[in-house]
Structures are given as C-alpha cells and as structure tokens.
Amino acid sequence: MIPLQHFLLIGAVLFSLGLFAVITRKNAIQILMGIELMINASILNMVAFGKYDKIDNTGQIFGLFIIILAAASVAVALVIIMNLYKRTQTIDPNQTKSLRG
Amino acid sequence: MDSVFTNYQILCFALTAITAPFLAFVFSLIFKKLAGAFGIVSITVSLVFSAILFFSIWQKQTFHFSFSWIKLGNVSVNIGILLNDLSVIMLLLVSFVALLVHIYSVEYIRKEALRYRYFAYLSLFCFAMLCVVIADNLFILYAFWELVGFASYLLIGFWFTKKKAVQANKKAFIMNRVGDVGFLIGLMILLSQFHTLDIETIFGAKGIIHSSFIHNGNWVSPFASIPDYWLTIAGFCFLLGACAKSAQFPLHSWLPDAMQGPTAVSSLIHAATMVAAGVFLLLRVSPLFNDVVLTTMASIGLLTAFMAATIALTQNDIKKVLAFSTISQLGFMVLAVGVKDNAAAIFHLSTHAFFKCLLFLAAGMVIHQLHHVKDDTKTKFDEQDMRNMGGLARFMPITTVVFIIAALSLSGLPFTSGYLSKDAILISVFEWASERGGVYWLFPVVISITSWLTTFYIFRVIFKTFFGDFKLPALINKKEKELHLHDPNLWMKIPTIILAVFCFGFFFALNPFSLEGSWLHHAFNLEPHAGGLLHLFVPIYINALSLVLIASAYFIYAKNKIVFTNHKSWYYQFSYHQWYFNVLYDKKLVGLILWKAKITFWFDKHIIDGIVHLSAKAILVLAEIVDWVDTHIVDAFVNGLANIVSSWSVWFKSVQNGKLQHYFIWMLFIFLSFIIYKVII
Amino acid sequence: MPGMRAGKTVRKRLKFRKEKDVVEQIIFYILTAIAIGSAAYVVLSQQLIRSVFMFFVTLFAVAGLYVFALADFVALTQIVIYVGGVLVLLLFAFLLSSKDALDTISEIPSGLLSANRLPAVLISLAFFGLLTYTFFNIDFQNLNWITSAQASGNVKSVTDDTIRNIGVNLMSRYLLPLEMISILLMMALIGATQIARKEPKAL
Numbered sequence: 015m016i017p018l019q020h021f022l023l024i025g026a027v028l029f030s031l032g033l034f035a036v037i038t039r040k041n042a043i044q045i046l047m048g049i050e051l052m053i054n055a056s057i058l059n060m061v062a063f064g065k066y067d068k069i070d071n072t073g074q075i076f077g078l079f080i081i082i083l084a085a086a087s088v089a090v091a092l093v094i095i096m097n098l099y100k101r102t103q104t105i106d107p108n109q110t111k112s113l114r115g
Numbered sequence: 116m117d118s119v120f121t122n123y124q125i126l127c128f129a130l131t132a133i134t135a136p137f138l139a140f141v142f143s144l145i146f147k148k149l150a151g152a153f154g155i156v157s158i159t160v161s162l163v164f165s166a167i168l169f170f171s172i173w174q175k176q177t178f179h180f181s182f183s184w185i186k187l188g189n190v191s192v193n194i195g196i197l198l199n200d201l202s203v204i205m206l207l208l209v210s211f212v213a214l215l216v217h218i219y220s221v222e223y224i225r226k227e228a229l230r231y232r233y234f235a236y237l238s239l240f241c242f243a244m245l246c247v248v249i250a251d252n253l254f255i256l257y258a259f260w261e262l263v264g265f266a267s268y269l270l271i272g273f274w275f276t277k278k279k280a281v282q283a284n285k286k287a288f289i290m291n292r293v294g295d296v297g298f299l300i301g302l303m304i305l306l307s308q309f310h311t312l313d314i315e316t317i318f319g320a321k322g323i324i325h326s327s328f329i330h331n332g333n334w335v336s337p338f339a340s341i342p343d344y345w346l347t348i349a350g351f352c353f354l355l356g357a358c359a360k361s362a363q364f365p366l367h368s369w370l371p372d373a374m375q376g377p378t379a380v381s382s383l384i385h386a387a388t389m390v391a392a393g394v395f396l397l398l399r400v401s402p403l404f405n406d407v408v409l410t411t412m413a414s415i416g417l418l419t420a421f422m423a424a425t426i427a428l429t430q431n432d433i434k435k436v437l438a439f440s441t442i443s444q445l446g447f448m449v450l451a452v453g454v455k456d457n458a459a460a461i462f463h464l465s466t467h468a469f470f471k472c473l474l475f476l477a478a479g480m481v482i483h484q485l486h487h488v489k490d491d492t493k494t495k496f497d498e499q500d501m502r503n504m505g506g507l508a509r510f511m512p513i514t515t516v517v518f519i520i521a522a523l524s525l526s527g528l529p530f531t532s533g534y535l536s537k538d539a540i541l542i543s544v545f546e547w548a549s550e551r552g553g554v555y556w557l558f559p560v561v562i563s564i565t566s567w568l569t570t571f572y573i574f575r576v577i578f579k580t581f582f583g584d585f586k587l588p589a590l591i592n593k594k595e596k597e598l599h600l601h602d603p604n605l606w607m608k609i610p611t612i613i614l615a616v617f618c619f620g621f622f623f624a625l626n627p628f629s630l631e632g633s634w635l636h637h638a639f640n641l642e643p644h645a646g647g648l649l650h651l652f653v654p655i656y657i658n659a660l661s662l663v664l665i666a667s668a669y670f671i672y673a674k675n676k677i678v679f680t681n682h683k684s685w686y687y688q689f690s691y692h693q694w695y696f697n698v699l700y701d702k703k704l705v706g707l708i709l710w711k712a713k714i715t716f717w718f719d720k721h722i723i724d725g726i727v728h729l730s731a732k733a734i735l736v737l738a739e740i741v742d743w744v745d746t747h748i749v750d751a752f753v754n755g756l757a758n759i760v761s762s763w764s765v766w767f768k769s770v771q772n773g774k775l776q777h778y779f780i781w782m783l784f785i786f787l788s789f790i791i792y793k794v795i796i
Numbered sequence: 797m798p799g800m801r802a803g804k805t806v807r808k809r810l811k812f813r814k815e816k817d818v819v820e821q822i823i824f825y826i827l828t829a830i831a832i833g834s835a836a837y838v839v840l841s842q843q844l845i846r847s848v849f850m851f852f853v854t855l856f857a858v859a860g861l862y863v864f865a866l867a868d869f870v871a872l873t874q875i876v877i878y879v880g881g882v883l884v885l886l887l888f889a890f891l892l893s894s895k896d897a898l899d900t901i902s903e904i905p906s907g908l909l910s911a912n913r914l915p916a917v918l919i920s921l922a923f924f925g926l927l928t929y930t931f932f933n934i935d936f937q938n939l940n941w942i943t944s945a946q947a948s949g950n951v952k953s954v955t956d957d958t959i960r961n962i963g964v965n966l967m968s969r970y971l972l973p974l975e976m977i978s979i980l981l982m983m984a985l986i987g988a989t990q991i992a993r994k995e996p997k998a999l
Contacts (some may be wrong), residue, residue, distance in 0.1 A: 015817070015820075016820070016821065016824050016864050016865075017936075018936050019931050019932075019936065020824070020828075021861070021864075021865055022927070022931050023928060023931065024828050024831065024832065024861065025927075026923075026924050026927035026928055026931070027832050027835075027924065028831065028832065028835050028858070029923065029924075029927070030920040030921070030923050030924040030927075031832070031835045031836055031838075031839045031920070032835075032839070033783070033919070033920050033923055034839050034916055034917065034920040035838065035839040036776070036779065037776050037779060037780055037783075037915070037916035037919065037920070038776070038839075038913050038916045039839075041844060043844060043848070043886065043889065043890065044838075044839075044844060044847060045776075046886075047838055047847065047848070047851050047886070048838075048839065050851070050878075050882065051835055051838065051839075051851075051854065054854075054855065054858045054874075054878075057858075057862070057870070057874070058858060058861055058862065058865070061862050061865040061866075061867035061870050062865045064865070064866075064867060064952075065865060065866050065951065065952050066941065066942055066945040066946075066950065066951055066952075067945065067950060068945075068949075068950045068951060068952045068956065068958075068961075069950055069961075070965060070969060071958065071961055071962050071965045073867075074867045074869065074870050074958065074962055075962060075965060075966060075970050077862075077867065077870045077873075078869075078870060078873055078962075079973060079974075079977055081870070081873050081874060081877050081878065082877065082977055082981060083977065083980070083981075084878075084882070085877045085878070085881050085882050085981075086980065086981045086984035086985065087984070088881075088882045088885060088886070089885060089984060089985060089988045090984050090987060090988045090991070092885055092886065092888075092889045092988075093987075093988040093989075093991045093992040094991065095889065096889060096892065096992060097991055097992070107774075107775040107776065108774040108775060108776060108777075780915050780916065780919060783919050783923070784915075784919060787919065787922050787923065787926065790926060791922070791926060794926065794929070794930065795929075
C-alpha cells in the first residue's frame with residue numbers, strides 16, 4: 015500500500031507547480047493549465063483521503079464533481095480567452111487593464 | 116428780533132453768499148468757456164447777499180449758527196457761521212472788491228489760453244476768504260485760512276511757465292506755512308485751555324476769555340489752569356500766523372515776490388482778501404493778547420510800516436512800490452491793533468481795500484497797455500519799470516485821474532477816506548504813547564515819518580509814471596504816435612472809476628474831517644478818543660508836510676530839477692535792496708538750512724545708512740545661515756521624508772499596477788503569511 | 797497444526813503481497829515521476845503547444861495515481877472528461893487562435909530564478925514547504941477519523957467494487973449536489989456558447 019503521505023506530497027508538488035504557472039505565465043491558456051494542475055492536485059488529495067470512506071465514497075464523488083466543474087470552467091474560460099483575444103489581440107492577462115482603477 | 120429776516124433766512128443768505136463762488140469754481144473747471152461769466156455772476160450773487168446780510172446785521176444783532184461736527188472726548192468741534200459787525204463788513208468788502216476785480220480781469224486776462232483756470236482759482240480764492248470771514252470757529256477759520264493760502268499759491272503761480280512766478284508762489288506758500296504753524300500751536304493752546312474753539316464762546320462779549328484771569332502765575336480759565344506764560348505764547352503764535360499772512364516783518368518778503376502773479380490778482384490779494392485775513396485774525400482774537408504781545412505787535416507793525424515805506428522809496432518796478440506800500444499799510448493796521456484801537460484797524464482795512472485795489476488796478480492798466488505796445492511793436496522792454504514810463508497822463512487821462520485819487524487817499528489828504536482812517540491810527544498811537552511816555556514816544560514819531568514817506572513814494576510813482584518826459588519812445592526807437600497808447604476799454608475803466616468814487620471820505624463820514632462822524636469807525640470804537648487837541652493837530656501837521664513832500668516829489672521826479680540822492684549811497688542801496696532781507700534769507704538762512712541739510716545728509720548717508728546697511732548685511736548673513744539650515748536640514752528632512760514617501764508610494768503603486776498576477780502574488784503572500792503564522796507560531 | 801499452516805499461508809501471502817507491493821511502489825513512483833516531470837515541463841515550457849501536449853501526459857499520470865488511491869472510477873472520469881474534453885477544448889482553442897498571438901508568448905524571459913519570477917518561486921516554495929511541514933507534523937496513524945474508519949472496516953481494499961457503490965451513492969446520498977452540478981454544467985455550457993458565438997452586427 016502506498017502511504018497517504020506520498021499522495022499528499024505529490025499533490026503538494028503538483029499544486030505548487032500549478033501555483034507557479036498561475037503566477038508566472040503570461041499566457042492565459044497556460045494559466046488555465048496551471049489552474050487545472052492545481053485542481054488535479056486537490057482531486058488527488060480527495061481520492062487519497064477517500065480511501066478511508068468506503069461506504070459513503072465522499073472523497074471520490076466530490077473528486078468527480080470537481081472534475082466536472084473544472085471541465086465546465088475550462089469551457090467558459092476558454093471562451094472568455096477567445097473573446098479577449100478578439101478584442102485586445104492578446105491573451106496576456108496583464109495587458110488587459112481596461113478595468114484598472 | 117428787530118431784523119426783517121428770520122434766522123433761517125439769514126442762514127440761507129450766508130450760505131448762498133459763500134457757496135456761489137465755490138459753485139463758480141467747480142463749474143468754471145467744467146464749462147471752460149463760460150468761466151468768466153460764472154465768476155462774475157457768482158460774485159455778484161455773493162455781493163447781493165452780503166449787502167442784504169450787512170443791512171440786517173450791522174449794528175443790530177449777532178447771528179450765530181453752529182452744529183456739532185466732530186466730538187473728540189469731551190471736546191466738541193463745531194462748524195457754523197458767525198455774523199457780527201466785523202463779519203458783515205468784511206463780507207461786503209471782500210465781495211465788492213472781488214466783483215470789481217472779476218470785471219477788471221475779463222479784459223486783463225482776455226488773451227490768456229488758460230483763463231478758465233484763472234477764474235476758477237479766483238472763485239476759489241473768494242470762496243475761501245468769505246468762509247474765513249464768516250467762520251464761527253477757529254478750527255474752521257484755520258481750515259479756510261489754509262485754503263486761502265493754497266488759492267493764493269495757485270494764483271501767484273498762474274503763469275506757471277515763468278520760473279520767477281513758480282519761485283514766488285513757492286516762497287509765498289512756504290512762508291505762509293511758517294505762520295500757519297504758529298496759528299496751529301495757538302489753536303492747540305486755546306483748545307486745551309478753553310476746551311472749545313468757538314470764537315463767540317471764547318472772545319464774545321460774555322466770552323470765557325473775560326472770565327479767565329492770571330492768579331499766582333497761573334492762567335486760570337473755567338476749564339483749566341496753566342502757567343501764565345502760555346497766554347503770552349498763545350498770543351505770539353497767533354501773531355506769527357497773522358504776520359505770515361499779512362506780510363509783516365520778518366515774514367514779509369513773500370509779498371513783493373507775489374507780484375509775479377497777474378496784476379488783478381495782486382490787487383485782490385493786497386486789497387481785501389489774503390493779507391486782510393491776517394489782520395482779520397488779529398481782530399478776531401484780539402481779547403487774547405496781553406500787554407507783552409500787544410507791545411510786540413505794535414513794534415512789529417511800526418517796524419514793518421517804516422521799513423516797507425523806505426524800501427518803496429527806491430523801487431523802480433511800479434508793482435513793487437505798491438507791494439511795499441501794502442506791507443507798510445498793513446504795518447499801520449497791525450500797529451493799530453497793537454495799540455488796542457481795533458476800530459481804527461478795521462477802518463483802515465476797509466479804506467485801504469478800496470484805494471489799494473484801485474492803485475493796483477490802475478497800475479495794471481498801465482502795464483496792460485504797455486504790454487500791448489510791446490506786442491504791437493515787437494520790442495522788448497520791462498513794462499513794469501517806471502524808468503520806461505513818464506508823461507503817460509497825456510495818453511491815459513482816466514487812468515491818471517483814478518491813480519491820483521487813490522494816491523491822495525493813501526497819503527491821507529483831506530476829503531479822502533485815507534485821511535479818516537490813517538489819522539485815526541495816528542491819533543491812537545499818539546494817545547497810546549502819551550499814556551506810557553518815555554521811549555514809547557518813538558512810536559508816533561516814526562509812524563509820522565512813515566506817513567510822510569508814504570506820501571513821497573506814492574507821488575514819486577505818479578510823477579515818474581504819468582508826468583515828465585515819456586522815455587519809452589527813445590528807448591525803443593519809435594515815435595510816440597506809433598505806440599497807440601490810450602486808456603483801456605470799459606471792462607477795466609468802470610471798476611476803477613467805481614473804486615475811485617469810494618476813495619472819497621463821504622462814504623465813510625458825512626463830515627469828511629470828522630473821524631467820530633464815521634459810521635464805520637463809530638461802530639467799533641467802544642471808547643471814544645478823549646483828546647480833542649490831537650484830532651486837530653495831527654491831521655494838520657501830517658498833511659502840511661505831505662503837501663510839501665508832494666511838491667518836492669514833483670520837482671525831483673517830474674521836472675528832474677533837484678537831484679535828490681546818489682544812487683550809490685549806502686542808504687539808497689540799502690533801501691533798493693529791500694533792506695537785504697532777501698539776501699539774508701536766501702544766502703544766510705537758506706544757506707544755513709542747506710548746510711544743515713548737508714550735515715544731516717552726511718549723517719544720514721554715512722551713519723544711519725551705514726547702520727542700516729550693516730544691519731542689512733548682518734541680516735543677509737543670517738539669512739544665508741538660515742537658508743543653509745533650511746536647505747540642508749529642514750528641506751533635507753522634508754525632502755527626505757518626501758522621497759521616502761514617494762519611493763514607498765512608487766513601490767506601493769507597483770502593487771496596484773492592474774496586473775492580475777501581481778494581485779494574485781500579493782493575495783498569496785498575505786494568505787501564506789497568515790497561515791504560516793497560525794501553523795508555526 | 798492448523799495454526800502453523802495458517803501461519804504459513806499467511807506468511808506466503810505476505811511474501812506475495814510484499815513482491816506485489818514492490819512492483820506497485822515502483823509503478824507508483826514512476827507515475828509520480830512522470831506526473832511531476834511533465835507538470836514541471838507544462839509550467840516551465842516556453843512553447844504553448846508543447847506544454848499542452850505535456851499536460852496530456854500529466855493528466856494521464858495523475859489518472860494513474862488515482863488508481864493507486866483506489867479510485868479507478870475517478871481515474872476513468874479523469875481520462876474521459878479531462879483528456880477527452882478539456883484537452884480537446886484547449887487544442888481547439890489553440891488551433892482557432894491565430895499563430896502570432898501565441899508566438900508573442902515565447903518572448904517572455906525564461907529562467908526559474910530570474911528577478912521577475914523570484915516572488916513566484918518563493919511563494920510556490922513556501923506553499924510547498926507549508927504543506928509538507930503540515931504533513932510531516934501529523935501522525936496519520938493516530939488520526940481520529942482514520943483509526944475509527946479502520947476500526948469499523950470502512951477502509952477500501954484493492955478488491956472492492958467501488959463503481960456500484962458510487963452509483964448508488966450518487967443517486968441517493970448525493971442526488972441533490974449531482975442535480976445542481978448538472979444544472980450548473982448546462983448553464984456553463986450555454987453561457988460558453990453564448991459568449992463564443994459571433995455578435996450580431998446590429999444589436
């Protein structure tokens with residue numbers, strides 16, 4: 015059996031990498047991928063903890079929910095990115111400052 | 116109330132009489148072409164109302180109207196009108212003489228471009244003088260006194276392009292200032308002593324001056340008690356003021372210089388307005404003078420009269436002679452006040468106003484006509500110099516006649532007004548001297564000599580001007596017929612003829628030999644003269660010698676038969692140079708003042724300025740230090756703070772840069788900090 | 797002795813399990829390496845297309861890790877939805893956008909420790925450190941919910957059939973969240989199409 019800590023460590027690594035991508039990338043698609051990475055890390059944690067919930071399966075079911083919601087968010091986000099590109103000819107989130115105070 | 120007019124009407128009349136010239140002054144400056152008409156109409160109005168006032172006030176009542184103008188503590192300065200005998204006679208005199216001068220001026224000033232100014236100033240002058248006459252209050256009197264001085268300044272300097280005229284009006288103004296200082300100080304003393312400046316309250320019949328007395332070396336009045344020398348000082352102060360205005364020694368030298376003004380102005384100044392104001396002031400405040408002041412006043416009057424008469428003997432300028440004559444006659448008046456014969460002073464003031472005005476106007480006619488000759492022939496000569504004249508009687512008969520009438524009056528020969536008034540003064544002086552005896556006998560002796568000198572110098576003028584040979588044609592190489600010399604037109608003739616009529620004694624006394632019969636003298640003479648002998652003796656010996664002198668003058672100046680004196684003799688030069696007063700004033704006094712000014716200037720420049728500059732330098736150094744401190748410490752601190760803030764703000768601003776990921780970084784940073792704090796600590 | 801026999805079989809089975817465990821662990825760590833390596837590539841790559849395809853690998857590897865967490869259904873869902881849905885969507889987006897927009901991305905200065913990435917690196921490391929610190933400070937064997945689950949036999953074993961259980965649970969215990977999520981999903985998709993469609997020229 016793989017110890018729980020290992021899953022959590024892998025999740026931490028993936029999460030940190032996703033975080034790094036979100037912070038550093040100048041490309042909305044890559045940022046989106048960073049977010050997906052972070053979501054994946056959290057799903058990993060969910061299912062790892064779900065091992066100790068055989069009857070209710072809460073961890074797994076919420077993992078599923080997260081996957082579905084992530085898919086929906088990706089769909090919306092991509093559409094937004096496409097529109098953004100159509101309007102500003104860029105997908106760098108830092109270049110879109112029209113809402114800046 | 117035995118007057119036909121109510122108080123209100125009298126007030127209205129008085130105000131109209133004084134306001135009319137002022138309105139003329141204003142309108143003359145606005146409607147320049149009608150200036151002469153305004154002047155004549157206004158002064159006629161003044162004359163009419165003055166006459167009405169005269170007949171309703173004279174010897175009947177005293178009209179006094181005043182209201183509180185300024186209140187300073189417990190001292191209230193009133194403004195108002197006081198009409199008593201003195202006021203109304205002066206009012207009438209001033210407006211009458213001024214009217215004649217106005218009419219005369221129309222012709223005299225016809226060719227001047229700025230004649231509207233002349234009439235405006237003349238109106239202002241009359242306004243000021245009328246106000247001086249009817250002021251009920253010494254403060255108001257002082258104010259218009261100053262205005263008289265200012266208006267005379269304007270008129271003397273009417274030909275302001277002439278350098279001499281400018282200097283003359285400056286001199287007149289400055290010398291009058293000296294007197295005004297005295298007047299002002301006197302005013303202050305009276306104010307502190309009596310707490311009022313109202314003439315009627317102080318000097319009236321029931322005035323507080325009569326209830327004040329000298330007690331234990333103190334001058335006690337109902338309000339205050341001050342050392343008694345203040346009384347003397349106050350008297351001297353007013354005397355100084357009057358001396359400046361009436362051109363008495365030692366402040367007389369402005370008057371001859373004032374001849375630079377138009378002759379009509381000279382006539383007005385000399386006859387009734389400006390110089391009369393000084394005597395008027397003395398008459399107004401006469402109860403104030405104590406014995407010391409009166410004696411001094413008499414001495415000054417005597418000295419001035421004598422000095423001016425001697426100077427007049429040798430002057431060649433016809434107007435200068437008349438000017439010194441005026442000074443001399445004013446000396447008579449001051450002497451009369453000094454010997455406490457106010458009636459004689461007023462009487463002489465009135466008669467003198469007529470004949471002196473006439474003398475000036477007649478002289479003006481001569482000058483005016485000669486000026487025309489000068490313009491016509493395009494030659495250059497001094498039209499006022501008697502050495503260029505002579506024999507003018509042939510060309511200007513009316514001028515000659517009126518001049519001679521005026522001269523007779525001035526000389527005090529019988530049937531003239533001067534006979535009455537001058538003899539009144541002489542008799543008073545004799546009586547005064549006989550009361551005191553001793554050295555005071557000098558006064559009647561000197562004044563008698565002065566009287567004879569007066570006769571001599573005025574007939575010298577007549578014979579040099581109107582008789583003898585006409586010297587001008589030879590001087591400018593023309594024949595007499597080419598000069599077209601004749602009497603001036605009616606504008607100038609009529610006023611002189613009217614004045615000539617008033618020079619006769621009938622207007623002042625029905626019996627031209629009886630001084631007591633004179634209504635004018637009688638009105639003011641509270642104590643009739645006792646000595647009947649003097650009344651007989653004085654006129655006779657004066658006039659007898661006068662006739663001899665007239666005859667001698669005729670032979671000296673008209674016929675040139677007797678060489679009277681050497682022009683190089685010291686007494687001739689002394690007289691010709693006007694006793695060297697101008698030299699004294701110009702060289703010594705002015706020099707002294709300039710020398711003092713130089714010292715003060717040096718002191719100012721090197722010591723006071725030095726101190727100022729030193730302190731300025733010290734302050735500059737201090738300023739440098741402060742500046743350094745300011746720049747390097749205070750500013751550095753402030754700027755450093757500002758820099759810190761601005762660099763912080765730049766840094767903080769970079770947080771708010773609108774970049775999504777930076778916000779995210781900060782969010783995570785805060786979140787992490789919080790979590791790490793909670794987990795680890 | 798039956799006890800002895802039983803002990804023998806147990807030991808035998810233990811040995812088998814031990815071998816199986818070793819294989820299992822090897823595969824797990826390989827998957828772990830693939831997942832982390834590919835994720836790092838996704839994060840650090842300058843070229844979008846490569847990072848997208850490498851993300852493909854990452855998702856597969858993570859799906860494999862789900863299997864090791866005894867969540868095979870989730871792993872399958874991951875592959876179906878993520879790989880089949882999300883990634884295809886990403887590729888579509890990538891393909892639909894013009895090339896030069898993506899080229900500009902490569903101009904960004906690279907390097908993990910360059911100045912403008914330092915805060916990112918620090919924060920990521922801090923997150924990672926925080927998480928690991930937490931994991932190593934927890935005694936997982938004595939956690940309440942783990943011990944109680946072990947005591948009540950509520951622990952999954954490798955042979956358990958989880959899919960049926962999940963289906964039953966979805967339709968009973970988690971019916972409401974499921975419905976809500978389905979509605980949300982529908983709304984998201986409708987919204988996405990609404991945003992994505994071309995705007996009418998005259999509104």
